[in-house]
Amino acid sequence: MKIKNIHIRTLKAPLKKPFITSLRRVESLEDIVVIIECDDGTVGVGEGAPTPVITGETMGSMIAAVEYIKPFIIGLDIEEFDVILNNIHTSILKNTTAKSALEIALYDLKAKSLKQPLYQMLGGTKRNFKTDITISMGDIDKMVSDSLNAVNLGYDTLKIKIGDDPKKDVERVIAIHEALDKNITLRLDANQGWTAEESVDLLYALEKQDIIAEFIEQPVAADDIEGLRYIKERVQTPLLADESIFSVKDAKRLLKLEAIDYVNIKLAKTAGITQALALADLSKTFGVKCMIGCMLEGPISVAAGVHVASAKADIITMLDLDAVSLLASHPVKTSIVFNESEIRLSEDIGLGVLY
Numbered sequence: 001m002k003i004k005n006i007h008i009r010t011l012k013a014p015l016k017k018p019f020i021t022s023l024r025r026v027e028s029l030e031d032i033v034v035i036i037e038c039d040d041g042t043v044g045v046g047e048g049a050p051t052p053v054i055t056g057e058t059m060g061s062m063i064a065a066v067e068y069i070k071p072f073i074i075g076l077d078i079e080e081f082d083v084i085l086n087n088i089h090t091s092i093l094k095n096t097t098a099k100s101a102l103e104i105a106l107y108d109l110k111a112k113s114l115k116q117p118l119y120q121m122l123g124g125t126k127r128n129f130k131t132d133i134t135i136s137m138g139d140i141d142k143m144v145s146d147s148l149n150a151v152n153l154g155y156d157t158l159k160i161k162i163g164d165d166p167k168k169d170v171e172r173v174i175a176i177h178e179a180l181d182k183n184i185t186l187r188l189d190a191n192q193g194w195t196a197e198e199s200v201d202l203l204y205a206l207e208k209q210d211i212i213a214e215f216i217e218q219p220v221a222a223d224d225i226e227g228l229r230y231i232k233e234r235v236q237t238p239l240l241a242d243e244s245i246f247s248v249k250d251a252k253r254l255l256k257l258e259a260i261d262y263v264n265i266k267l268a269k270t271a272g273i274t275q276a277l278a279l280a281d282l283s284k285t286f287g288v289k290c291m292i293g294c295m296l297e298g299p300i301s302v303a304a305g306v307h308v309a310s311a312k313a314d315i316i317t318m319l320d321l322d323a324v325s326l327l328a329s330h331p332v333k334t335s336i337v338f339n340e341s342e343i344r345l346s347e348d349i350g351l352g353v354l355y
């Protein structure tokens with residue numbers, strides 16, 4: 001099975017409502033779908049969504065990166081899996097989401113060539129998962145009503161976006177906590193919005209009210225490693241690193257410093273499945289649990305995240321794979337069930353995506 005061609009398509013999908021974090025506001029999804037076509041007609045499909053404020057990539061840069069990588073892998077046989085991976089990653093630096101889209105398509109092809117579902121090829125057996133849902137940042141009343149609606153839809157874990165105003169952020173979390181049953185788990189994501197000192201003050205204020213979230217995600221700037229350690233040494237609320245960890249190297253540094261409690265793995269940051277698996281393995285050696293997350297992206301790349309979650313189910317114990325549920329509709333047929341908080345992998349070969 002030789003790689004004959006690589007096609008790039010654009011996927012557009014409307015959101016149920018605007019997606020708002022301290023870093024950006026998005027009104028609808030637009031991303032790329034990468035299709036690797038082999039000489040026997042088999043195709044593998046991957047996807048990547050631009051998140052300029054996190055990975056530095058845009059639609060244009062991702063398309064250019066995939067076009068640039070193409071000649072390094074066209075003509076190679078799927079049997080030369082490691083050579084193809086190496087060529088993807090060494091032909092150009094960075095461009096992690098573009099590389100992830102290519103890797104996802106390649107893993108889809110490899111699993112299809114072995115006639116196995118991808119999670120089985122990766123050693124997984126788990127097929128049923130529960131994800132949280134993101135509550136976009138906004139006015140307190142809107143965040144409370146969005147939280148109540150999410151619980152009515154069956155979600156028992158909410159990821160609350162905050163980070164634009166520490167004082168208002170405390171009020172938001174207290175109001176949401178007051179409005180919900182106490183069996184609902186709250187995750188907080190500030191997307192780098194606070195300083196280390198603000199983070200400690202804010203988390204103390206919540207802890208004083210007996211609000212201890214499951215974790216606070218990325219309270220400070222991605223490169224503020226000392227800030228993360230400063231917070232971890234002072235608060236009870238566990239600390240999860242997102243934008244601070246793209247690679248195994250990033251994670252090693254933070255884990256050695258004992259600066260965080262959990263790691264958020266996203267294929268768009270790890271440049272695909274290979275390093276995501278390695279990141280889970282590394283976290284396991286440090287006894288640190290992981291979450292698998294996503295950007296605002298579509299069902300193909302989210303599906304790849306679910307397969308990774310199955311492969312590393314012992315260490316990836318938390319899921320933030322809600323992007324498909326945030327879409328009002330999308331054009332992709334999958335045999336994977338995305339039903340609000342419930343996600344179920346099928347026994348179809350490959351990713352389980354028909355495009």
Ligand SMILES: C[C@H](N)C(=O)N[C@H](CCC(=O)O)C(=O)O
Nearest residue numbers: 051134293294295296320322323
């Ligand atoms: C969609 C997911 N639940 C999420 O919140 N991801 C964000 C980044 C998403 C983006 O801006 O596209 C995160 O974890 O920071």
Ligand SMILES: [Mg+2]
Nearest residue numbers: 189217218242
């Ligand atoms: Mg985050």
